[in-house]
Amino acid sequence: MTTDLRRVLRKIDDQRWELPTSYEPGMRVPGIVYASEAMLRDAGEDKALEQVANVAFLPGIEKYSLAMPDIHWGYGFPVGGVAATRVTDGVVSPGGVGFDINCGVRMLRTRLREEEVRPVLEKLVSALYAAVPSGVGSEGPIRLKGNEIDQVMVQGARWSVKQGYGDAEDLEVTEEAGCVAGADPKTVHQRPRERGAGQLGTLGSGNHFLEVEVVDEVYDSTIAEVLGVEGPGQVMVLFHCGSRGFGHQVCEDYVRIVEGAMKRSDIQVPDRQLACAPLDSPEGLDYLAAMRCAMNFAWANRQAIAHAVRENFSRVFGRYCQELGLRQVY
Numbered sequence: 001m002t003t004d005l006r007r008v009l010r011k012i013d014d015q016r017w018e019l020p021t022s023y024e025p026g027m028r029v030p031g032i033v034y035a036s037e038a039m040l041r042d043a044g045e046d047k048a049l050e051q052v053a054n055v056a057f058l059p060g061i062e063k064y065s066l067a068m069p070d071i072h073w074g075y076g077f078p079v080g081g082v083a084a085t086r087v088t089d090g091v092v093s094p095g096g097v098g099f100d101i102n103c104g105v106r107m108l109r110t111r112l113r114e115e116e117v118r119p120v121l122e123k124l125v126s127a128l129y130a131a132v133p134s135g136v137g138s139e140g141p142i143r144l145k146g147n148e149i150d151q152v153m154v155q156g157a158r159w160s161v162k163q164g165y166g167d168a169e170d171l172e173v174t175e176e177a178g179c180v181a182g183a184d185p186k187t188v189h190q191r192p193r194e195r196g197a198g199q200l201g202t203l204g205s206g207n208h209f210l211e212v213e214v215v216d217e218v219y220d221s222t223i224a225e226v227l228g229v230e231g232p233g234q235v236m237v238l239f240h241c242g243s244r245g246f247g248h249q250v251c252e253d254y255v256r257i258v259e260g261a262m263k264r265s266d267i268q269v270p271d272r273q274l275a276c277a278p279l280d281s282p283e284g285l286d287y288l289a290a291m292r293c294a295m296n297f298a299w300a301n302r303q304a305i306a307h308a309v310r311e312n313f314s315r316v317f318g319r320y321c322q323e324l325g326l327r328q329v330y
Helices: 037-043 048-055 114-131 148-154 155-164 166-172 188-196 221-227 244-265 282-317
Strands: 010-012 016-018 031-034 067-071 079-082 104-113 208-215 234-241
Touching: 010 148, 016 048, 031 048, 048 067, 048 079, 104 114, 104 282, 114 208, 114 234, 114 282, 148 188, 148 282, 155 166, 155 282, 188 244, 234 282, 244 282
Parallel strands: 031 067
Antiparallel strands: 010 016, 016 031, 067 079, 104 234, 208 234
């Protein structure tokens, strides 16, 4: 173990540990790590605690630099790192928001039972693998032309639904109805547009996945019933992805751009990956608008994938997706 975190951290209770400002001169606030004692052994192996301390240097940071139980080494922020900065004197850090802007999961339920799917599982997975491209730089059947990518940036999942990829019911159970306000395509440069033009409906690489799953156990039957989860043996589909090369490039572009704002505002941070800009600076405002474009791209992407999943379940089982009960949980 690289660092025995128990010697550095002050135990608050069985799940919370405080990293004092004395750990690193320049920390504006303490850190709080949410973890059991057993989890701390893993957290100490990749020096993620140093990144918790580095985040505490950000101007305007409010109360604490937080680390969730999945803490491990990241880009500037640790993965599992959370911080809030004040509107009045705070900053935004593109690297802190991350490269895969608005990565997230989407779950579809079905009326199918495990025993119905097992005999055709290989055929089903092969169909899904072909329909939803994965891997670095993967591109799909949707090719954005002209100003269509600007429409995606502004409309998000609504654009996908308008093109026939799903229906309005999906939007009712999607965060922000699949579209966040304040996106401005003028703040997005050419390279993100080029990278994103062929990537709607694709998973990408890394920790992104598409899985055919089965309910093992229900912990709250009342909530499960509301969500359409009937109980053990029910087949579900879960997938995880984000804004693909579009969002990655937006982040890369703005990590470089905000460095100018840092110099102008005399902001000092211990790691270049924490490059940031005051929230009310031209660079900060432009980044936030471009970030929202990437958020909408991610929702449009997940909407397109959900449609491909439905189509291929329908083909494999020879029944309409409505009969199969393929409805979005969240």
